[in-house]
Amino acid sequence: MADISCDFLGVKSPNPFWLASAPPTDKKVNVMRAFEAGWGGVVWKTLGSQVKNVSSRYSAINFNGQRVAGFNNIELISDRPLDINLREIEEVVREFPDRAMIISLMADNTREAWHEMVKRCEQTGAHGFELNFGCPHGMTERGMGAAVGQDPEIAGMIVEWVMEVATLPVITKLTPNVHSVVPTGRAAVNAGTNALSLINTIQSVTGIDLDTFVPNPNVGGQSVFGGYCGPAVKPIALKMLTTISKDPVTSQVPISGIGGVSTWQDAVEFMLLGSTSVQVCTAAMKYGFRIVEDLCEGLNNWMDEKGFEKITDFVGKSVPTMTEWEKLDLNFHIVANINQDKCIHCGLCHIACEDTSHQAIFKGDGMPYNTYTINEPECVGCNLCKLVCPVDNCITMEEKRVAPDYLNWVQFQEQGLPLNDH
Amino acid sequence: MIANRRLTTEQYQENFTDIHPPFDNREGAIIEANRCIMCYDAPCIKMCPTHINIPKFIKQIATDNVKGSARTIFTDNIMGASCSKVCPVEKLCEGSCVYNLLHEEPIQIARLQRYSTEKAMYNNWQLFERRPSLGKKVAVVGAGPAGLACAFYLAKEGVDVTIFEKELKGGGLMTYGIAAYKVTPEFCEDEVKYITSIGGIDIRYNQELGKDIHLKELQDNFDAVFLGIGVGVARRLDISGEDSEGVEDAISYIYNLRTNDFSTVPVGDKVVVIGLGMTAIDAATQAKRLGAKDVTIVYRRTENEKPCTDVELDIAKLDGCNMEYLAAPKEVYADNGNVKSLVCSRMKLGDADASGRRSPVETGETFEIECDMIIKAAGQTPFEGLISSYELQNSYGKVSVNSAYETNWKGVFAGGDCINGGKEVVNAAQDGKLAARSILEYMMN
Numbered sequence: 061m062a063d064i065s066c067d068f069l070g071v072k073s074p075n076p077f078w079l080a081s082a083p084p085t086d087k088k089v090n091v092m093r094a095f096e097a098g099w100g101g102v103v104w105k106t107l108g109s110q111v112k113n114v115s116s117r118y119s120a121i122n123f124n125g126q127r128v129a130g131f132n133n134i135e136l137i138s139d140r141p142l143d144i145n146l147r148e149i150e151e152v153v154r155e156f157p158d159r160a161m162i163i164s165l166m167a168d169n170t171r172e173a174w175h176e177m178v179k180r181c182e183q184t185g186a187h188g189f190e191l192n193f194g195c196p197h198g199m200t201e202r203g204m205g206a207a208v209g210q211d212p213e214i215a216g217m218i219v220e221w222v223m224e225v226a227t228l229p230v231i232t233k234l235t236p237n238v239h240s241v242v243p244t245g246r247a248a249v250n251a252g253t254n255a256l257s258l259i260n261t262i263q264s265v266t267g268i269d270l271d272t273f274v275p276n277p278n279v280g281g282q283s284v285f286g287g288y289c290g291p292a293v294k295p296i297a298l299k300m301l302t303t304i305s306k307d308p309v310t311s312q313v314p315i316s317g318i319g320g321v322s323t324w325q326d327a328v329e330f331m332l333l334g335s336t337s338v339q340v341c342t343a344a345m346k347y348g349f350r351i352v353e354d355l356c357e358g359l360n361n362w363m364d365e366k367g368f369e370k371i372t373d374f375v376g377k378s379v380p381t382m383t384e385w386e387k388l389d390l391n392f393h394i395v396a397n398i399n400q401d402k403c404i405h406c407g408l409c410h411i412a413c414e415d416t417s418h419q420a421i422f423k424g425d426g427m428p429y430n431t432y433t434i435n436e437p438e439c440v441g442c443n444l445c446k447l448v449c450p451v452d453n454c455i456t457m458e459e460k461r462v463a464p465d466y467l468n469w470v471q472f473q474e475q476g477l478p479l480n481d482h
Numbered sequence: 483m484i485a486n487r488r489l490t491t492e493q494y495q496e497n498f499t500d501i502h503p504p505f506d507n508r509e510g511a512i513i514e515a516n517r518c519i520m521c522y523d524a525p526c527i528k529m530c531p532t533h534i535n536i537p538k539f540i541k542q543i544a545t546d547n548v549k550g551s552a553r554t555i556f557t558d559n560i561m562g563a564s565c566s567k568v569c570p571v572e573k574l575c576e577g578s579c580v581y582n583l584l585h586e587e588p589i590q591i592a593r594l595q596r597y598s599t600e601k602a603m604y605n606n607w608q609l610f611e612r613r614p615s616l617g618k619k620v621a622v623v624g625a626g627p628a629g630l631a632c633a634f635y636l637a638k639e640g641v642d643v644t645i646f647e648k649e650l651k652g653g654g655l656m657t658y659g660i661a662a663y664k665v666t667p668e669f670c671e672d673e674v675k676y677i678t679s680i681g682g683i684d685i686r687y688n689q690e691l692g693k694d695i696h697l698k699e700l701q702d703n704f705d706a707v708f709l710g711i712g713v714g715v716a717r718r719l720d721i722s723g724e725d726s727e728g729v730e731d732a733i734s735y736i737y738n739l740r741t742n743d744f745s746t747v748p749v750g751d752k753v754v755v756i757g758l759g760m761t762a763i764d765a766a767t768q769a770k771r772l773g774a775k776d777v778t779i780v781y782r783r784t785e786n787e788k789p790c791t792d793v794e795l796d797i798a799k800l801d802g803c804n805m806e807y808l809a810a811p812k813e814v815y816a817d818n819g820n821v822k823s824l825v826c827s828r829m830k831l832g833d834a835d836a837s838g839r840r841s842p843v844e845t846g847e848t849f850e851i852e853c854d855m856i857i858k859a860a861g862q863t864p865f866e867g868l869i870s871s872y873e874l875q876n877s878y879g880k881v882s883v884n885s886a887y888e889t890n891w892k893g894v895f896a897g898g899d900c901i902n903g904g905k906e907v908v909n910a911a912q913d914g915k916l917a918a919r920s921i922l923e924y925m926m927n
Contacts, residue, residue, distance in 0.1 A: 125516030125544065404580040407522030428525035428578045450519050451584070 062363035073100030080339035081164035088148035097349035101160025106137035108166035119276030130292030194235035194260025209235035216247035257316035261287025290342035294320030305334030324358030332378035394441035402454035409445035488773030497771035525578035532559035552602035566596035613640035626654020628898025629710030631914025637682035648690035661764035723814030728821030732859035750855030762859035887917035
């Protein structure tokens with residue numbers, strides 16, 4: 061059995077799965093249930109200035125019958141009194157000393173406010189802080205949340221204030237509502253943050269009620285942009301994570317990955333791109349805390365299969381394979397192959413290729429089953445047919461190099477090689 | 483003993499309840515619709531005799547465009563609601579669903595089709611707009627699936643259609659000849675009403691060809707005529723004792739069941755059904771469900787050669803019907819004119835016949851099955867006398883038509899069971915639709 065325990069800046073947890081700062085980590089009763097279920101840690105829902113929440117807070121998108129493929133919320137930070145939150149955090153830490161307890165913070169934009177907040181929270185016995193520079197709704201209008209994360213200078217300044225008094229590890233959480241997360245990430249690292257986490261939610265409109273014409277979620281006939289999360293945002297989160305993992309400055313600190321993690325595979329992907337721990341919210345909000353069981357078991361089995369003994373054996377392992385486009389090998393060429401024994405004759409590969417790609421799949425008419433074969437000279441190796449095929453490993457992409465040598469775009473131009481003739 | 487009122491009202495109700503229950507709710511339909519992978523040039527479309535765009539109508543259910551879904555279905559098959567209940571889908575659309583190739587349950591196409599079409603019928607959605615009148619009149623003989631389909635597609639194009647129906651209700655064999663647990667007579671009536679609600683279709687009941695109306699006068703008084711007269715009673719066995727009391731013809735038997743209260747329909751203690759087509763299954767299961775103690779299906783070949791589908795046969799088996807394969811009726815024994823037993827020849831399989839199936843040959847052995855009722859369901863007989871009397875070209879009573887569904891009479895077209903000898907509702911619906919196109923072309927040129 062692999063060791064899936066996690067050491068994040070000395071904050072230890074029995075597994076790398078933390079619940080992200082959000083409604084599930086809003087109060088003791090939830091967090092106790094989460095720890096009983098087996099979660100490795102929590103980031104307690106953001107504490108900060110007094111807020112009031114609205115009713116009707118979430119909305120979701122469904123895709124082909126799957127509910128909550130994407131999710132958004134317009135809930136603000138914790139609306140419970142600070143004292144109660146701090147007392148409950150202390151109680152939970154005492155009950156579950158082996159779990160990671162990180163407190164998310166968002167104070168008013170003054171040095172004093174941040175100092176006071178950090179000091180008060182340090183007395184709870186929590187293990188670290190996460191600075192919420194990402195909340196995309198409600199708080200931004202007051203100059204907090206994403207408004208901070210979108211301005212590297214302000215973000216750096218606040219990190220400095222925090223670092224002046226914090227004795228516990230500090231994670232800075234980045235907003236994705238920027239063209240690049242790197243500038244703010246760098247500013248935070250340069251200001252002394254001990255770690256980064258990303259992504260927070262993405263500003264969004266999930267949809268509109270076609271009867272009332274009001275976008276979701278509907279608050280008395282009006283709506284606002286909400287923070288988007290859930291499975292749909294994972295690819296965006298992974299991209300942003302990669303930029304942090306590849307940057308010489310931001311890659312110096314550990315990362316807690318967030319954004320659509322629903323399964324152990326998702327978590328492994330975040331870890332392969334540099335996350336030491338991963339944070340989960342939407343999947344737990346859909347299914348409850350019990351999903352942590354398979355997160356742990358799946359991770360463990362995968363590590364055993366791959367021969368990894370501890371999670372640091374593979375954190376960041378995929379980062380070097382992400383490169384720039386002009387370094388890709390132009391002589392690498394793949395063509396599709398259809399396994400006729402596995403083919404169920406649905407024709408999806410053909411119509412996708414015929415209508416929208418390179419007309420590289422022949423249709424042989426049959427009654428009632430057609431036969432589909434690859435027109436190899438026309439196949440550019442785009443993967444589309446393989447992606448739409450409903451049968452695993454029916455369509456495989458086979459390597460047929462154009463030439464044995466590695467040849468990238470820069471070399472291609474230098475050598476004055478000819479472009480396609482069609 | 484042949485007797486009625488064998489069961490309680492509740493038992494009759496239970497025995498004749500819908501055998502293919504609909505989706506209870508929208509969610510169920512959408513879950514199933516979302517299983518469909520939306521094949522291109524889909525096998526299910528090819529296997530549907532009317533070529534309904536099945537992936538399209540299923541996706542329309544998934545997007546809550548149920549009106550669009552119903553319109554997609556009715557565009558190709560106006561009998562789509564009936565077909566969703568009576569089609570042998572296991573050998574047509576569902577039988578070819580690519581999920582079968584993954585050894586998974588096929589998409590429940592019929593049930594999804596029922597979801598859309600019933601909603602359309604019961605909400606009386608007018609999904610098609612009738613074109614302005616072309617000033618052309620067509621007579622359709624028979625308000626069965628072929629006639630209704632022909633009438634609908636003609637009316638839609640602006641033709642004024644008069645349907646002459648010999649019964650008191652439309653629907654043809656849908657109304658009068660199909661097991662009651664598949665469709666109710668009320669459903670058939672609603673369907674006729676819905677189909678004709680497009681306008682331009684006048685149905686005249688109690689008008690029988692050869693009695694109340696005649697082909698020549700139809701030909702003279704209308705721009706074209708469509709014959710959708712179906713087929714008649716079950717084929718005669720031509721064995722001794724066939725006319726004894728207790729020997730029934732399946733079509734008349736089911737007709738009787740469909741037109742009367744179940745409790746009034748008499749059934750024997752021990753019933754033998756001859757044949758193994760869909761009608762034989764219907765007759766056997768209905769006899770059992772009316773309270774017969776013992777039902778035996780006699781078939782001269784083996785299960786491998788059966789004309790009915792596995793699904794149908796399973797219904798009969800689950801109802802407790804006995805199967806007697808390789809048995810050909812030889813003689814009906816009667817006592818005082820009442821059936822006592824059926825004597826059968828024991829058969830064995832010989833060489834393949836024209837249909838490719840091995841044909842049964844006598845072994846010389848015989849055996850006797852004790853029974854008090856025999857239901858004949860070994861194929862149906864065309865209205866050969868009527869057809870010949872009009873000098874309609876035919877083959878063993880089946881009206882001959884060219885590729886445009888036209889008979890040897892000018893302007894007289896035909897389709898459905900009367901040209902094919904008795905196939906599915908869906909085949910008749912397709913004939914009616916295609917004949918309507920030919921008729922339009924004929925009238926407009």
